[in-house]
Amino acid sequence: xxxxxxxxxxxxxxxxxxxxxxxxxxxxxxxxxxxxxxxxxxxxxxxxxxxxxxxxxxxxxxxxxxxxxxxxxxxxxxxxxxxxxxxxxxxxxxxxxxxxxxxxxxxxxxxxxxxxxxxxxxxxxxxxxxxxxxxxxxxxxxxxxxxxxxxxxxxxxxxxxxxxxxxxxxxxxxxxxxxxxxxxxxxxxxxxxxxxxxxxxxxxxxxxxxxxxxxxxxxxxxxxxxxxxxxxxxxxxxxxxxxxxxxxxxxxxxxxxxxxxxxxxxxxxxxxxxxxxxxxxxxxxxxxxxxxxxxxxxxxxxxxxxxxxxxxxxxxxxxxxxxxxxxxxxxxxxxxxxxxxxxxxxxxxxxxxxxxxxxxxxxxxxxxxxxxxxxxxxxxxxxxxxxxxxxxxxxxxxxxxxxxxxxxxxxxxxxxxxxxxxxxxxxxxxxxxxxxxxxxxxxxxxxxxxxxxxxxxxxxxxxxxxxxxxxxxxxxxxxxxxxxxxxxxxxxxxxxxxxxxxxxxxxx
Numbered sequence: 001x002x003x004x005x006x007x008x009x010x011x012x013x014x015x016x017x018x019x020x021x022x023x024x025x026x027x028x029x030x031x032x033x034x035x036x037x038x039x040x041x042x043x044x045x046x047x048x049x050x051x052x053x054x055x056x057x058x059x060x061x062x063x064x065x066x067x068x069x070x071x072x073x074x075x076x077x078x079x080x081x082x083x084x085x086x087x088x089x090x091x092x093x094x095x096x097x098x099x100x101x102x103x104x105x106x107x108x109x110x111x112x113x114x115x116x117x118x119x120x121x122x123x124x125x126x127x128x129x130x131x132x133x134x135x136x137x138x139x140x141x142x143x144x145x146x147x148x149x150x151x152x153x154x155x156x157x158x159x160x161x162x163x164x165x166x167x168x169x170x171x172x173x174x175x176x177x178x179x180x181x182x183x184x185x186x187x188x189x190x191x192x193x194x195x196x197x198x199x200x201x202x203x204x205x206x207x208x209x210x211x212x213x214x215x216x217x218x219x220x221x222x223x224x225x226x227x228x229x230x231x232x233x234x235x236x237x238x239x240x241x242x243x244x245x246x247x248x249x250x251x252x253x254x255x256x257x258x259x260x261x262x263x264x265x266x267x268x269x270x271x272x273x274x275x276x277x278x279x280x281x282x283x284x285x286x287x288x289x290x291x292x293x294x295x296x297x298x299x300x301x302x303x304x305x306x307x308x309x310x311x312x313x314x315x316x317x318x319x320x321x322x323x324x325x326x327x328x329x330x331x332x333x334x335x336x337x338x339x340x341x342x343x344x345x346x347x348x349x350x351x352x353x354x355x356x357x358x359x360x361x362x363x364x365x366x367x368x369x370x371x372x373x374x375x376x377x378x379x380x381x382x383x384x385x386x387x388x389x390x391x392x393x394x395x396x397x398x399x400x401x402x403x404x405x406x407x408x409x410x411x412x413x414x415x416x417x418x419x420x421x422x423x424x425x426x427x428x429x430x431x432x433x434x435x436x437x438x439x440x441x442x443x444x445x446x447x448x449x450x451x452x453x454x455x456x457x458x459x460x461x462x463x464x465x466x467x468x469x470x471x472x473x474x475x476x477x478x479x480x481x482x483x484x485x486x487x488x489x490x491x492x493x494x495x496x497x498x499x500x501x502x503x504x505x506x507x508x
Contacts, residue, residue, distance in 0.1 A: 021123055022110055029106040029130035033099040033139045038092035041390020044412030046142040047419040050094040053080035059089070061422040073183040073224050076144050091390070098146035102139025105150045106130045109327040112157045115164070116296040116331065117338045124354055125331045131358070132330075133367040134265045138323045148184040149324040151177050155191050156303060156328070163204060163295060168212050175213035179220020187321075190310050192217065194303055201302070202295050257312055257322065265322045266329050267365035273333035273357075280339045293338060300332040333361075388486035388501040389413060392455060393420030395484050395504060400453060407445060408455040409471040413502075417455065426451060428467050446478055446507060454480050454505040480505035 042050065051066030056077060068074070079097045087093045106129050114122030129135055139146055158174035161167075178195060181188030195213060199205035218225075262271045281297050304325060311321045334357075336342060342350060362368065393416050396406065405424040408414050414425040426445060445451045456475055462468045484504040490497050 018119070022107070022126070025110070025123070025127050025130050026103065026107050029126075030099075030103045032130065032136050033102045034096075037095045037099060037140060038090075040387045041393070042091050042094075042416055042419060043141065043386075044415045046091070046094070047415040049077050049142050049144065050080060050089075050091065051415070051419050052077040053084055053094065054089050056081040057084055057089075062419075065418040065422070065425075069227075072144055072185055074227070075180070075183045075223075076142070076147050079147075080142065094142045095140055098139055098142055101147045101150045102135065105135075105139075105146075105153055105327060108150065108153045108157060109331065112153055112160065112327070113331045113334070115157060115160045116300070117293060117335060120350075120354070121331065121334050121337055124334050124337065124358065125327070127358055128270070128330050128334070128361050129327055131362050132265075132267070132326065133362075133365055135323060135326050138320055141320075143320050144185040145318075145320045145323050148181060148188050149327065151181040151184055151188065152191060152303075152307075152324050153327045155181055155195075156299065159195060159198065160296070160299065162209075163198075163202060163299075166204065166209075168209070171209050171212045172216040175216025175218075176220040177216075178213070179217040182217075183221055183224045187310070187314065190306060194306055197306075198299055198302055201298060256317065257308065260319050260322055261308075261325065261329075263366045264319070265326055265365075266333070267361055269357075269360045269364035270330065270333045273336065273361070274329060277333055277336040277339075280336045280341065284339055293335070297332070297335060300328055300335070304328045304332060386488075386501070388488060389416045390420055391486045392484070392502045392504055393417045395486075396423060396453060396455075397421035399484070404453050405445075405451040406453045406455055407442060407451040407474075409457055409465075409467045413455060413457065423453075428471055442474060446474070449507075452507050454478075454507065456503045456505060458485075458500045458503050460499070475505060478507060480507045 048066060048070070051062050052068055052070060052074070054062035055066050055068045056074070076097065080094045083093050083096050084090075087096075106126050109129050110122040110126035112122075113125040155174055155177040158170050158177055162170035162174055174195065178188075178191045181191045196205065196210075199209070262268065266274070278297070278301070281293065285291055285294060307325055307328075311317075314321075337350070337354070342353070345353075389412075396404070396417060397420060400423070402423070405426065406414075406417055406421075407426050407428075408417065409428045411427055411429045414427040414429075417423060417425050426442070428442060454471075454475055456471055457465075457468045482503055483506045485500050486502040486504075487498040488501045490499060
């Protein structure tokens, strides 16, 4: 066949009525995740990962503050470094990478839901994920959990294809994607036992399949293994970080994740729909003997529950972890649409249910509710970036000598200043994380003139924070000169107001 005819044939397959809705959903997801990416500055974690990416390029200004081998595997950091090499070192450029992963997660969610159930659930699930505020906000941050979420869904897709076809190629790619979960973030290793348990439950675990899966897994983690085997500093960083994590105390009895899932990530409607879907499918299994989608529900429920419990037991905690649960929970919540009860309804009524369902899920999250009603604002993220921290860091870069060392209260502020200004920064906050230098006596730094700039948090929300209060005592005692203030602009009762958030002081 001539190349022109091949291209025409391919175009007809891609551009058809079935794929147009998918294309529109992906476009919507892309626009929501890329729109005004640089509206705010980095948070602490974004600064670290982007600083590592700059260090990977050999940028000496960043190497002194952001070691290449620090804690986690380097998949995201490596991809961000490529973006930096192509477009320059900038916070917006760094966010291109997670925004792309977030958009691709919407697409692979469609493929997974379509494979598990049908095209209708694929379209509904992907559209919900494209619109849910929690996923949008985290997909716009330079965080390891964003690519991890993508590879978790990709792994589930290949596991599903393997279960349906039992073809070796899908077993292999399930292993590769599992390995990529691990080198996205080390907690991704949990997908390995999930595959084994699911294969045992569905009685599809065979020795040759397991060997093929492990071969793929090994291939997926080759870059990480090569680094560990060839770099002594990588081995030392891995050992130190592992020791630090093992010695931390877990908060397994905290209800933080449960509250965040129900209130912020899934929202109330989707949380209820997950229960409804499980009840309706269980009813059909037990009463009607309809086990058509049993294995699919088992895979989703096993993955969702295992990830949730695993995160709950981890010593380190963060709202961002929950982004990996969202595609799975959405597909599970929409699965009631394939039950006999719904399928026996008129097609027009089924369409009406979907049209009502999607906005109901979006509107029932705290992000929307807190804006529509006078209730406490939603805390979208545990470390969301803020414009004023970047503003402060850039002011320091432009208005102080390169050797002007800085003293501040919290680690997050310190890392933001390090990334944007490349200044040496000391902090009051003590951490058992070996990546940070312990500061025992801040007064000596000031008396010995090792620092010339003090950055103080003026945020009213931090007025009772013990570390910030300690900083204010030092500032009051040494009486430095206020040289710059960053403000937060708000509107109350139709009146524009400026609230001081950060003050920059020069020691006299």
